[in-house]
Structures are given as C-alpha cells and as structure tokens.
Amino acid sequence: MDRRSQILTIAGHLFSQRGYHATSMRELARHLNLQGGSLYAHIQSKEELLLEVVRQAAERFQKVLEELPSGDPVTRMKALVKGHLRVIAEELPRATVFFHEWKHLSPPLLEEAKALRRRYEEGVQEVIREGVEKGVFQVENPRLATLFVLSALNWTYQWYRPDGPLSLEELSEQYAKLVLRALGVREGGEDGEA
Amino acid sequence: MDRRSQILTIAGHLFSQRGYHATSMRELARHLNLQGGSLYAHIQSKEELLLEVVRQAAERFQKVLEELPSGDPVTRMKALVKGHLRVIAEELPRATVFFHEWKHLSPPLLEEAKALRRRYEEGVQEVIREGVEKGVFQVENPRLATLFVLSALNWTYQWYRPDGPLSLEELSEQYAKLVLRALGVREGGEDGEA
DNA sequence: CCTACCGATCGGTAGG
DNA sequence: CCTACCGATCGGTAGG
Numbered sequence: 001m002d003r004r005s006q007i008l009t010i011a012g013h014l015f016s017q018r019g020y021h022a023t024s025m026r027e028l029a030r031h032l033n034l035q036g037g038s039l040y041a042h043i044q045s046k047e048e049l050l051l052e053v054v055r056q057a058a059e060r061f062q063k064v065l066e067e068l069p070s071g072d073p074v075t076r077m078k079a080l081v082k083g084h085l086r087v088i089a090e091e092l093p094r095a096t097v098f099f100h101e102w103k104h105l106s107p108p109l110l111e112e113a114k115a116l117r118r119r120y121e122e123g124v125q126e127v128i129r130e131g132v133e134k135g136v137f138q139v140e141n142p143r144l145a146t147l148f149v150l151s152a153l154n155w156t157y158q159w160y161r162p163d164g165p166l167s168l169e170e171l172s173e174q175y176a177k178l179v180l181r182a183l184g185v186r187e188g189g190e191d192g193e194a
Numbered sequence: 195m196d197r198r199s200q201i202l203t204i205a206g207h208l209f210s211q212r213g214y215h216a217t218s219m220r221e222l223a224r225h226l227n228l229q230g231g232s233l234y235a236h237i238q239s240k241e242e243l244l245l246e247v248v249r250q251a252a253e254r255f256q257k258v259l260e261e262l263p264s265g266d267p268v269t270r271m272k273a274l275v276k277g278h279l280r281v282i283a284e285e286l287p288r289a290t291v292f293f294h295e296w297k298h299l300s301p302p303l304l305e306e307a308k309a310l311r312r313r314y315e316e317g318v319q320e321v322i323r324e325g326v327e328k329g330v331f332q333v334e335n336p337r338l339a340t341l342f343v344l345s346a347l348n349w350t351y352q353w354y355r356p357d358g359p360l361s362l363e364e365l366s367e368q369y370a371k372l373v374l375r376a377l378g379v380r381e382g383g384e385d386g387e388a
Numbered sequence: 389c390c391t392a393c394c395g396a397t398c399g400g401t402a403g404g
Numbered sequence: 405c406c407t408a409c410c411g412a413t414c415g416g417t418a419g420g
C-alpha cells in the first residue's frame with residue numbers, strides 16, 4: 001500500500017469516528033508518523049481527501065449493483081441487501097463517510113459526491129421497479145418503497161458492529177426477509193418458515 | 195420566546211445544516227444580531243447548547259411514545275410511525291441534531307445524550323415486543339426487527355422535506371403499511387387494499 | 389518529508 | 405449586551 005493509500009485509509013477512520021471538521025490535518029499526520037505539512041506532498045487539500053474517501057466507498061457499493069445476479073427480482077433483491085450489508089461490514093469507516101461526511105464538501109466537489117450517491121440510489125430503485133413491473137413486488141408507491149428500503153439499509157452503519165451478536169450472514173439473511181416482506185413478497189423462499 | 199430559546203432554535207438550524215464543528219459561535223451570534231462574546235450571557239458553552247437541542251428533540255420523540263393509544267399492536271405501531279414522522283416533519287433541525295450531531299458531545303454530556311436515545315429506542319422495542327408476544331407481529335428476531343424499523347424511521351430525516359411531493363399524511367400512512375408488512379402483519383386494516 | 393512559518397479563526401473571558 | 409482581548413489551533417505554504 002503506497003503512502004497515499006495509507007493516508008486515505010487513516011483519514012477514513014478519523015473522519016468517520018470524529019467527523020470531518022473535528023479531524024485536524026496534524027492529527028491525521030500524527031497517526032502516520034508525519035509532520036502536518038508533510039501530508040501536502042501526497043495530497044492537495046483536506047477536502048480532496050474527503051472526496052477521495054467518498055469515491056472509494058461509492059465504488060464498493062456500485063460494484064454490488066453491477067454484480068447482481070440476473071434472474072427473478074426476489075433473488076436480485078436478496079443479493080442487493082446482502083451485498084450492501086457486506087460493504088458496510090467490511091468498510092465501516094468509508095461507508096460512514098459515504099453516508100454522512102460527504103455533506104461537508106463544498107460546491108465543486110459536493111456535486112460529485114451527490115452524483116455518486118444518486119447513482120447508487122437509482123440502481124436500488126431500478127431493482128425495485130423491475131420487481132413491481134413483473135408483479136413480484138406489490139407496493140403502492142415504488143418511489144416511497146425505495147426510500148423505505150434505502151433507509152433501512154443505510155442506517156445500519158449506525159448500529160452494525162462486526163463484533164456484534166449476529167454474524168453478518170445471519171443478519172443479512174434476516175434483513176433480506178424483512179425487506180422482501182415489506183415489498184409484499186409472500187413467504188416461503190428457498191428455506192422455509194418465518 | 196426568550197433570548198435563550200431563540201439561541202437554541204437558531205443553534206438547532208445551524209448545527210443541523212452545517213454540522214456542530216463547522217458552526218462557529220460568532221456565526222450563531224451574527225444570526226441573532228449579537229457579538230460573539232454576548233452569547234455567553236445566556237449560555238455556558240457551545241457544548242451545553244448542543245446538549246440542550248438534543249434534549250428538546252428527545253422530549254418530542256418521547257412524547258410520541260407516551261401518547262400512544264392503548265389497544266392492539268397494529269394501532270399502536272401505526273400511531274408510532276405517524277408520530278415519529280410528524281416530529282421529523284415539524285422539527286427537522288432538532289431531529290437532525292438528535293440523530294447525528296449528538297456524537298460530537300464529549301464524555302460527561304455524551305452519556306446523557308446516549309441515554310435519551312436509548313430510552314426512545316427501548317420504547318419502540320417495547321411496542322414491537324408486545325406485538326410479537328400477542329402473536330400479532332411475526333418475526334424471527336424481535337431485536338433485529340426493532341433495529342430494522344428504527345433504521346427505516348430514523349433515516350427519513352435525510353430525505354424528508356416538508357415541501358416534497360407527498361403530504362405528511364400520505365407519507366406516514368404508506369410508511370406505516372410498509373412497516374407493518376415487514377413485521378408480518380397480513381394485509382387489510384381499516385382501509386382496504388395494498 | 390522536515391522546519392518554520394503565514395494569516396485567519398476558534399471558544400471563551402474580563403470588565404464594564 | 406459590547407469592546408477588547410486571551411492562548412490555542414486551524415489548513416496550508418516556502419524553501420530546502
């Protein structure tokens with residue numbers, strides 16, 4: 001891992017824990033055994049650092065959408081829920097920055113962050129819309145259903161901890177069931193009762 | 195509204211928009227036509243201000259729990275969803291601070307904020323647990339179901355805007371249906387189809 | 389990657 | 405509630 005990647009990783013940790021504005025460049029430098037000013041040999045500005053972390057997270061989430069299995073909407077939705085939760089589990093700091101700290105970017109860079117988030121949300125919306133069109137999902141308002149699902153998914157970064165009581169596998173299995181039920185899918189997938 | 199209440203209201207707006215650390219006391223003072231130092235005639239510290247805003251929001255959310263109708267779990271859950279969304283609609287800045295900015299408090303005050311949030315979350319959990327015990331809600335893991343519902347509810351402050359396409363009434367009606375379905379309640383409440 | 393520094397701004401206080 | 409101020413810290417740069 002080159003120096004710049006190291007900086008990005010530590011910046012992700014600090015931004016997610018303390019928040020963007022509460023993290024100073026000197027503090028970041030200290031974690032890398034550098035002097036404050038030395039950071040600027042590798043990066044342009046604090047804000048560029050924030051955007052870069054957002055980009056890394058966006059890439060991971062986007063990959064989940066791209067690697068979704070083709071097939072019936074239930075299978076796709078399950079894979080989406082599991083993939084989303086896996087990214088959060090594996091990339092908690094970056095995911096946190098993606099969900100929150102992006103707001104502290106200012107106009108030129110802010111637009112890119114918004115676009116990255118919008119792109120992902122539209123991907124989720126597409127999966128749901130497909131299911132509705134095929135009559136598999138039964139919801140009155142697909143847009144609202146999407147917001148509901150995104151809300152349930154996104155907020156998980158607030159409470160999910162890798163060392164929690166539920167394994168990622170169990171968690172995402174059950175979470176997928178809850179999502180599918182909300183979307184009006186009648187019980188009885190591959191594996192039985194509810 | 196006395197001066198202190200005004201300060202708290204504007205602080206809520208600024209903290210929710212720019213974030214706690216990105217809001218300076220001078221900026222807050224400017225919005226109140228004061229000099230920076232004059233704020234300290236009414237408050238003790240910036241951090242006390244943050245906690246106070248959290249307290250105000252917590253009070254509103256807690257009131258929703260206290261005023262829940264007694265009766266069957268479905269009715270109670272519906273009222274909870276509607277009440278929660280109404281607080282977010284009516285108190286968006288304070289709600290935002292309650293959901294996010296509280297993290298920037300430090301240890302003595304932080305504990306109180308955590309306790310306020312925990313109390314509300316346990317209230318929600320109780321409503322769900324009741325429904326499960328009475329056999330009205332059908333979920334494998336009540337704790338996880340609670341986290342799911344809280345996630346769906348809490349994240350709404352991120353996208354709900356009072357001037358959006360859906361009225362609060364329509365929104366919360368449909369949101370309640372999605373929540374109830376996720377909790378395994380079969381269709382057909384007071385008002386028909388899905 | 390360090391040393392040394394820049395101007396700006398921060399939260400908060402004293403004294404009136 | 406204002407004026408005037410405190411020490412600390414901020415993001416970033418020059419020059420090596």
